[in-house]
Amino acid sequence: MPRNEVSAFGVLKSLxxxxxxxxxxxxxxxxxxxxxxxTWRTVWLETFRELEGAERLYSDxxxxxxxxxxxxxxxxxLAMGLMRWTNLExxxxxxxxxxxxxxxxxxxxxxSHGSRIIIASRLTLHxxxxxGALGLPMMDVxxxxxxxxxxxxxxxxxxxxxxxxxxxxxxxxxxxGTPLVPGVIRHNAPIDLIAFFxxxxxxxxxxVAGAIRYLWDFKRHTDQNSELHKGARHA
Numbered sequence: 602m603p604r605n606e607v608s609a610f611g612v613l614k615s616l617x618x619x620x621x622x623x624x625x626x627x628x629x630x631x632x633x634x635x636x637x638x639x640t641w642r643t644v645w646l647e648t649f650r651e652l653e654g655a656e657r658l659y660s661d662x663x664x665x666x667x668x669x670x671x672x673x674x675x676x677x678x679l680a681m682g683l684m685r686w687t688n689l690e691x692x693x694x695x696x697x698x699x700x701x702x703x704x705x706x707x708x709x710x711x712x713s714h715g716s717r718i719i720i721a722s723r724l725t726l727h728x729x730x731x732x733g734a735l736g737l738p739m740m741d742v743x744x745x746x747x748x749x750x751x752x753x754x755x756x757x758x759x760x761x762x763x764x765x766x767x768x769x770x771x772x773x774x775x776x777x778g779t780p781l782v783p784g785v786i787r788h789n790a791p792i793d794l795i796a797f798f799x800x801x802x803x804x805x806x807x808x809v810a811g812a813i814r815y816l817w818d819f820k821r822h823t824d825q826n827s828e829l830h831k832g833a834r835h836a
Contacts, residue, residue: 609736613812617673618746618821623666623683633678637671638663640678644725652789662723670747672730672739672816679730680743683723686756689716702762703794707781711796715757721747721797722762724769737812740772741805745813748776748802759797764790775809777802 619633626634641663649655663669663683671681687694689712694700699720700708711718730739751759761778762785763769770793774780779801782794804810 609808609812612674612735612737613815613820615674616679616816616820618816619671619673620750621669621671623669623685624664632676633671633673636673636676637669637678637681640727641681641723641725644727645723649788666722668750670743670750672743672746677727677729679727679735680739681723681725682721682743682747684747684750684759685720685722686754687718687720689718700760702782702785702787702792703760704782707794710781711758711760714796714798717755717757719751719754719756719759721759724761724763737808738772740769741775741809742812742816744772744776745804745809746817748797748804749813749817751797752799752802757799761795761797762787762792763795764792766791770795773797775803775805 619637621630621634621637638660642658642660646655646658649658666683666685668684669681670684672679685699687697689695689708695705695708697720699722724740724743726739726743729735747759761773763773763778765784770778770780773793773795776797778795778797780793780795785792785794804813
């Protein structure tokens with residue numbers, strides 16, 4: 602086995618797949634919850650300071666989520682994606698601020714595949730997990746795990762708005778994301794509006810596909826510290 606593959610596998614063995622509620626964590630989840638929030642707050646305060654000159658970041662975009670899907674190494678949260686389930690049959694869902702950039706016809710396109718959707722947001726990587734620092738593209742890995750969560754939940758689609766100036770959109774497309782509205786500006790940053798449809802998603806290429814299978818199919822079931830499904834809705 603090549604040295605880089607050995608290194609990547611060593612990293613995978615050290616990771617925990619953790620699913621947290623957006624608010625009101627159990628006593629057993631409290632340490633992980635606070636660690637995840639600290640990573641999210643640090644990364645996104647820096648991002649919005651850069652994009653909009655913000656000096657304060659409110660927590661409600663974190664705490665309103667149904668589920669925070671995370672990768673931990675020991676007690677440090679290395680990657681996460683925020684997930685919220687909603688129903689496009691409800692006008693209140695279509696009027697939600699998280700869908701504010703979505704044109705009516707794009708939402709109709711999504712709804713034609715089914716009304717039960719996940720809004721995925723705020724993909725977050727700890728600085729120590731960016732690039733190839735861990736031997737794997739961790740952005741691809743956390744997106745892949747979110748796709749597996751979507752498939753497990755029975756949702757009809759998962760929507761996202763990845764930045765194109767940071768290459769996040771390319772990771773989404775490598776895993777089967779469908780571009781619906783490209784070239785939108787949101788929070789002074791260029792994004793694509795995309796959907797992951799169950800019949801079109803992939804696990805990507807190796808070694809990402811193998812990492813996703815290992816973490817989702819094996820690691821989350823065998824790691825006694827995993828909190829997956831505890832406190833999360835719509836499981």
